[in-house]
Amino acid sequence: MDKQVLENRLNVNRRHFLGKLGLGLGGVALGSLLTPGLLKRGGVAGEGLPLGFKHFASKAKRIIYLFQNGAPSQFESFDYKPTLNQRFGEDLPESIRGGQRLTGMTANQEKFPLVGSRFSFKQYGDSGIWVSELFPNIAGIADDICVIKTMHTEAINHDPALTFMQTGAQVGNRPSMGAWMSYGLGSENQNLPAFCVLLSRGRGNGQGVYSKLWTNGFLDSVHQGVQFSSSHDPILYLNNPDGMDMASRRKMLDQLEALNHMAYQEFGDPEINTRIRQYEMAYRMQTAVPEITDLSKEPDHIIKLYGSDCLVPGTYAANCLLARKLSEAGVRFVQLYHQGWDQHGNLVGEMPLQAEDADRASAALITDLKQRGLLDETLVIWGGEFGRTNYCQGKLTPENYGRDHHPRCFSIWMAGGGIKAGLSYGETDEFGYNIVRDPVHVHDLHATILHLMGFDHEQLTFKHLGRRFRLTDVHGKVVNDILA
């Protein structure tokens, strides 16, 4: 036995070493069978779940984001502050302002006279949510929505605030929320883009929107938002030109694919494959999109529900209706931007017009989703990029006033998939300047939206420039209290 043991030890030679090494490699190879994502480029490095899967089961499958671009005033919509009416014209106490940074537009104002809403408020529904008279239709669906009165953000000007809201960063090089959804969940309907963008312009003072808001950032370019046109053809150049029929188009695409394939063989650039896939999708879109834009199946009263504006391409109402149709057809993320909410002056003149356009169609969308059994699985978000000041910008008269940008609190509402309906969440102080209970930061909102879609916001990442990026950067807490 001793001899055996001795021999055993003597046998540790080169052959033995190579044998063990081989076995060791075998172990590694076996292990790699269980880690499918390990050697893939990009991928979800370090996240342990293949793409296209949710991290956990969730109710919401799709999102419609009704972005009210320009920042609608919370004081004339959902955050009722009678104190401001009582203290009309009084200077905003410094103790309330607390050193808040101001925009260049009011920083030089000598006084900050408080001003309350010119429009009356009432409580609606069983839930008793406060809504101003400017939004009678949204008031009518009060029991279907959850109003968050305590959103807050970091930026004080439109562009950084918008970019922050859409991408989780104020500088514009990160993927947009819709691109993250497309990346994480993939497409439900391969005949349409997973991320669609619709623009409209209201009658109020507008602010620009830029394509960087729906960028794919560092994600694969298939995740970029596809902007729909407001003309008769929502997707430009989708129809075959005169003299080209479907058969010859097919033939052309087949030849083109062969050529692209040759290019791929030569260069191995994955973007070439992306391009081939996009051509194929565009071809299928030629049949899918006319079905989406066809209104002939909509009964008359749907047009009444959304307002007859919905027959005019490029209006907010038409976009809401189109958003419903796209979402119904499996588009993961439909992003609307409705411009015209930037009431620095003449708020009393502009906001009613702006609200009139937005109110009916927004409420109609909720009603319409509900009657088709889709509201449960669709998350609808309505809101702007920041709030407006409780004091007047420019000249204050009893009849009219304006409001500047305010980042410390603003109101948005959400409805549908996984959201607690009929809830008014959070509370601001009586001046409507600071949050006193349950603040919701933009990162928290993002975390919550991702949660509703079935993602752990800390797990949905993409490795880029040596760092794993998330929509919520290194912040964000899910707001559990608003979940159903």
Next chain:
Amino acid sequence: MQKLQGIVSNIIWLLLVLLAFLLIFESQVVVPYWMQPLGRMHPMLLHFPIALIVVMVLLDHFRSHLDQSSYEKVHFMALNLTTLTTALSALMGFLLSKEEGYTSELMELHKWVGVTVTYLICVMLLVKPQSKPYKFLLYGSFIILFFAGHFGAGLTHGMDFLMEPIARAKPPEITPETPVFQAFVAPILEEKCQGCHNQQKHKGDLDMTTYDLLLEGGEHGPVLVAGNALESEMIHRALLPMAMEEHMPPEGKPQLTDRELELLTAWIDAGADPEISLSELSSDDTLYHLAQARLQELQTPEATSRYEFEFASEKLVASLNNPYRSVIQETPESPALNVSLYVRQAYQKEYLEGLNKIKDQIVTLNLSYMPVEDEDLKLVGRFPNLETLNLNYTNITGAGLEFLSGCERLKSLSLSGTGVNGQIAGELSKMESLQELYLWNTEISDRDMEALSEELPQVDIITGYLAGQEPPLPLTSPQLGNKSAVLAPGEPVVLEHKLSGVIIKYTTDGSDPDSVSAPEYTDPIPVQGYKEVKTVAYKDRWLTSDTASYMIYTHGKTPVTVQLEHQPNPDYPGKGALSLTDKQRGMISNFRGKEWLGFRESAFSATFDFGDQPPEISQVLLCYGLNTGSQIMSPAAVKIWGGNDPDNMKVVTEQIIPADEKGTPRGEKMVPIDLGSVSYRYYKIEGQPLARLPSWHNAKGQPAWLFVDELFFY
């Protein structure tokens, strides 16, 4: 023996490397479902190393009682078996840990202690038996293994399993007769409060473990005022904002949920009676409803949402996916599949038939807008686990609903926009599991709908938005259906309205169309020259639309060549002279476009050559843009020369254009100039930009722009 030892040590080596690899790349490990049984053998196999290490310790103790060679043999066997089973159990344990529900601190502890002991035991193979390191390893791993086993048992049975019989009896079953305090209130306090307010650790001198102690309160006095929750310190503190120091439970600790807080509040408001039970409460009491809801929650087993059927193979799911049929597994842990068909035009019946291969796994099925017939529901009826079925806007009439009797778990059924009528009540009442029913925009009459909701009391019927609830709305104006306002030769004017049943009236003489005398649009309208088409839409129970006006041009007569006398401003060159006769009008909102030529310093002036056989021309249209804000104004004057010699033309006509008024909206304009009836070969046309902007303009006195995009000759 030696050969066996070789094989065993190789296997152990392989397992150890594999384990190390998996631990390093743990975050990316995905355990396929067919491997899960291997992981689940961990609880069985782990007993071997435990027993064997005891044998090893005993062996070490009784070594002196055994003869050397039999000791060595037994030891050799025991050691190899121990290491092999240890490594195997560790690996299986790792696989098992990747299953759902094993993420906890205890799990981590068990894992790392287990891994440590595995590697320690395996090192024993390399050291000399009876050496000091050997003994150290043997006893070390014996002790650590004890902890690994204890943590593991804690995972399966719960950490307090061991001491449970001594610590306290199992909580009795909760019935409506159990006191509300004991059944619902105490568990909340135990979970959220007693961590800090107990006998050992009574922060703020408060112990909440019993009812009496709770009444006693803490250093700040009583925490509970029976009958007044808002005056009770414990509720008051829970309601304070999180940011405040006094908020309870403290920030970072598990918070009371809204439900829990409501229940506590209601119990205190109801008098904080420790004995009152659910059955003694009246049904209009808030506490009754809250407690009743909680009781129901406790009685419904969590397992109801779990699926009992098998996973479909990944390959099968992948093969069923195509652009028009998506089959999606929602989460990696769930075998449930969501299926949707898309694009009506691409629908084939086999897309539905093909789903039979995954009939057990389909949980939601979306067939909306597909041309699915009643007959096709036979195929759907074969899906026993279907919970959500969307048939909106399919071709079904309701006759096929009987085929759905096979879908015993159907919870949600959407029939909006289909031809179903009141007769579906019979079939629907047989669907026992049904909870939600969507019947918006169907043929069901109001009376049938009422009958239906009486027949299906447990079903939430959503009828949606109904017609006729709203005051009439204004219609939108009819729209021009032609691609361009410049018609191709022979093309008639097409007017459209997207709403069906709309009556379109129009005029082409510039008058406003009214509902009586204006012609109704039925067929496309042929036009000559240029026309202003005014149109309006009418419909019953809608307000009449605004009048829309469309300027329509035909090609007219086209010159052979065009020559510009002065070049346009270099910033707005358009396509040069070509832009003037390309039969395209631009949009003035895009005045940088290729259609527009911009002039300011020099006048617009161009010569048109109609060739050897000049046609007769009676009218010229000068088309220009107006955008007062951008200082783009109407021309001041237009002058036309004619002649057959380009160097010797005479003035045919000259026209002064009236000045633009303040507030004129921007748009594409034109000025018609009558020539009588002439047929010259050459025409020279000059448009003079306005020399000074009018006094109402905020740039008054400066020269204006003239933007020209087209000239038509009729």
